[in-house]
Amino acid sequence: MDLLLLLLDLGGTFVFAISGAIAAVKHRLDIFGVLVLSFAAGNVGGITRDLLIGAVPPAAIAHWPYLGVSVLAGSITYVWYRIVDRFSYPVMWFDAAGLAFFAVSGAEKALVYGLNPLMAALLGMLTGVGGGMLRDLLTIQIPNVLRADIYALAGLAGAAVVVIGHVLGIPALITTIVGGLLCFALRVMAFRYGWHLPTARPPDT
Amino acid sequence: MDLLLLLLDLGGTFVFAISGAIAAVKHRLDIFGVLVLSFAAGNVGGITRDLLIGAVPPAAIAHWPYLGVSVLAGSITYVWYRIVDRFSYPVMWFDAAGLAFFAVSGAEKALVYGLNPLMAALLGMLTGVGGGMLRDLLTIQIPNVLRADIYALAGLAGAAVVVIGHVLGIPALITTIVGGLLCFALRVMAFRYGWHLPTARPPDT
């Protein structure tokens, strides 16, 4: 379980760090600014989760692999930016993967720390949206999570699979894979096909 | 005391969640984005307070009514937006009420956790301004608390009543009501009559 959590966390850190680095390069930050934004985007979701459940010091601060993975992701993006940028909408892809990793890892870890199932699912969602939210705020944009089609909802769906599986006694490895894939697929397809939820129409403004 | 704290917290969560939902509708977010911003605006003040005083996991994460109240407030606002919007300056009204609820609940809870009176009053103020601050940041605006006439000061006044009452041994129920009303009245009247504190004049810019 500990190993699974570590791998999920590091996976989420890696892809969110890439999304942070891409945003940093687009804003023409220098190499160190790229690394700072990589670390922030890649670890703030998990750090927030750890603070909220009382896992102090947070894993990303206590253990060096989180820093290593962030620096690696930031450096790769910086050096091979042209290749990474060939993906269409590269931030979106890495962001969706980070959302999936952290939504399931957040839910798992919250269950380990004894939170009730409803809150564990919610905390999974929060973990998943935290890193991208800070990345967007730091570059002064309304966070994607509030704007994008089926974003936080995809995170909640992934986290819910993990939590429901836990209640039903299904092995964590299975629910993690299913939940993660569901979250990733939902988010990517919503983006691709423009799926969206209804929007309130303010009378004027 | 626990019941009083819970009611104050939930009251603050409800009205701040409405203010978050209104801001979300104005920015044309979808229904889930509305709920996310409702939860964020309604709970971040209390969550910050709990992290700072070491009450982990924070009440808003550990107990489901906070989530329930946030979702309820967000849904009501989404569905009956036209009615809510008939108030003039609806964000301001709900924001002022949220400030009042959280200023007194923040001060109460800080006293329960053994902080000294001065810091308990300050923490009440911080609790009161946290949710609105995040709501404004997430929609990329300079937080109201920094701009508005007698905002944080109203929160501090409300919290100070609770703390001074505590030192003098007056029952918490009374000081809570007086402090909350004072805070709400100060903020609303400052808004209505344009009361404001002096502003420094930068020589140029």
Added chain:
Amino acid sequence: MDLLLLLLDLGGTFVFAISGAIAAVKHRLDIFGVLVLSFAAGNVGGITRDLLIGAVPPAAIAHWPYLGVSVLAGSITYVWYRIVDRFSYPVMWFDAAGLAFFAVSGAEKALVYGLNPLMAALLGMLTGVGGGMLRDLLTIQIPNVLRADIYALAGLAGAAVVVIGHVLGIPALITTIVGGLLCFALRVMAFRYGWHLPTARPPDT
């Protein structure tokens, strides 16, 4: 050691509070808004550090001198704004000093709380950039730390001196002074002479 930490922390709080107050005056906030931004800029770096290492309640909340120093710095800036503003780029000067104070205090305190050397250096850097980051976000600007020439890197250098000195058994007072001066000098000279690190060039945008 405790006294050294307290002095470093209060020094950092004082100069960051001034930088926050200057930013607040430039945005024409009222006197209370100036004090709020002073407190936020002056204490959020240290509060974040304390939350991350599990020192709860954070020093800035538990002890009144932090509040006192912030209010003093904000009041001085408000009253004598014209004098403070005679410095060229006054925010930059106070910001660089705050970075230096908090980079070394953050590293010291992380070592006291048993973090490993690498993470202690990183945490020093994070402590140093936190207050300025929030100040910039609250006034809706891309944080200086991401934009500025050799900013976070200067913080890391200062923190690294403290950590390496600790590993080698050199007295904390010496490494603190050397680390703080190195950080301050690096940042100021980078600003003066336009030293900068390489920037990635996005193909288009």
